[in-house]
Amino acid sequence: MLHTLPEIARSAHAEKLLSWYDRHHRELPWRVSPAAAKTGKRADPYHIWLSEVMLQQTTVQAVKPYFAKFLKLWPTVTDLAAAPVDDVMAAWAGLGYYARARNLKKCAEAVATEHGGVFPDTEDGLRALPGIGDYTSAAVAAIAFDRQSAVMDGNVERVVSRLYAIDAPLPGSKPTIKARVVELTPAARPGDFAQAMMDLGATICTPKRPACALCPFRNDCLAFAAHDPECFPVKAAKKDKPVRLGAAFIAVTPAGEILLRRRIDSGLLGGMTEVPTTAWTSRLDGGLTVDHAPLPADWEACGTVTHVFTHFELRLSVFRAKVEKAVTDGWWEPVANLGTQALPTVMKKAITQAIPLAFATSPN
Incomplete structure (x- = not known):
């Protein structure tokens, strides 16, 4: 049974963490610092939502340039709503988990058309928008409103599981951890509290070699008291990822144009640009030979590239051929322009395997 902490203990934990955050918070482009907040500055809901969507399963350092790019291209949510979907996908290319980009566009359109360009200010209202789940709705509600x-994200799970030495394995322990987060979240400065928990997990309460001596919870942490913080959170044994096989075909004309096509909107990498490949999926292998090439040519084997998705590993045999421009499924794009295309990382790997300098001078 989960016992509720006395209110005085919850308040003391929040005060310790917020005091630490006031001195040691990370400076992030989407964040309003505690000092600025004291002057009355408020976080922009658009900035918070955009950053939180980008940060899902992605590091802060990887997100920063994408966040800046999106704000330069589309300074407001209504600007993003009006943008062509292909432009949004191209700007997102390389950030991964492309369903996020499709949902980002749908959510922006919903905010613009159904809410007059203003984000709802409650969890329930935010959760009703396309692509916004429990985590993002709570984060935007707390930080922006x-x-x-x-x-609760992965950092918060780690901090709380160590603080209370919650020894049930994830993901089954998530409800227990969430109940503790609910207890701890204060009525005053809930957004700063949420960001403080994330910062603590990212900088102090790290997965390996946590800096416990610097932690504001060190005198309260049950895992620290037992000398085994790295044992938490307890995780269920991982299953080996299946390996899928396929082939990718890099067809280049004498004028330096490469054959590209657009994937269907649904499914893995939906709506993104690709070179022709065989019909691999997360469950099935695709063809591995030139018998599956998009057009007849003298195809040359260029080696294999590997890309790890969330649920499987993909190994693509890469083939290259010099061809005459022909009418086919897709379009011919100058190699010099590849940086403007919505090419996911796995496709960039395949192209680079066949044309090593393909992206050396491509515009970003």
Whole structure:
């Protein structure tokens, strides 16, 4: 049974963490610092939403340039709503998990058309928007609208599981951890509290070699007291990822144009640009030979590239051929322009395997 902490203990934990955050918070482009907040500055809901969507399963350092790019291209949510979807996908290329980009566009359109360009200010209202789940709705509600919403990401899971030495393995322990986060989240400064928990997990309470001596919870942490913080959170044994096989075909004309095509909107890498490949999926292998090439040519084997997705590993045999421009499924794009295309990382790997300098001078 989960016992509720006395209110005085919850308040003390929040005060310790917020005091630490006031001195040691990370400076992030989408964040309003504690000092700025004291002057009355508020976080922009568009900035918070955009950053939180980008940060899902992606590091802060990887997100920063994409966040800056999106704000330069589309300074407001209504600008993003009006943008061509292909432009959004191209700007997102390389950030991964492309369903996020498709949902980003749908959500922006919903905010613009159904809410007059203004984000709802409650968890329930935010959760009703396309692509926004429990985590993002809580984060935007707390950080942008000062709602007492319990925000839980991987960093928060780690901090709380160690603080209370929750020894049930993930993901089954998530409800227990979430209940503790609900208890701890204060009515005052809930957004700063949420960001403080994330910062603590990212900089101090790290997965390996946590800096416990610097942690504001060190005198309260049950895992620290037992000398085994790295044992938490407990995780269920991982299953080996299946390996899928396929082939990718890099067809280049004498004028330096490469054959590209657009994937269907649904499924893995939906709506993104690709070179012709065989019909691999997360469950099935595709063809591995030139028998599956998009057009007849003297195809040359260029080696294999490997890309790890969330649920499987893909190994693509790469083939290259010099061809005459022909009418086919797709379009011919100058190699010099590849940087403007919505090519996911796995396709960039395949192209680079066949044309090593393909992206050396491509515009970003």
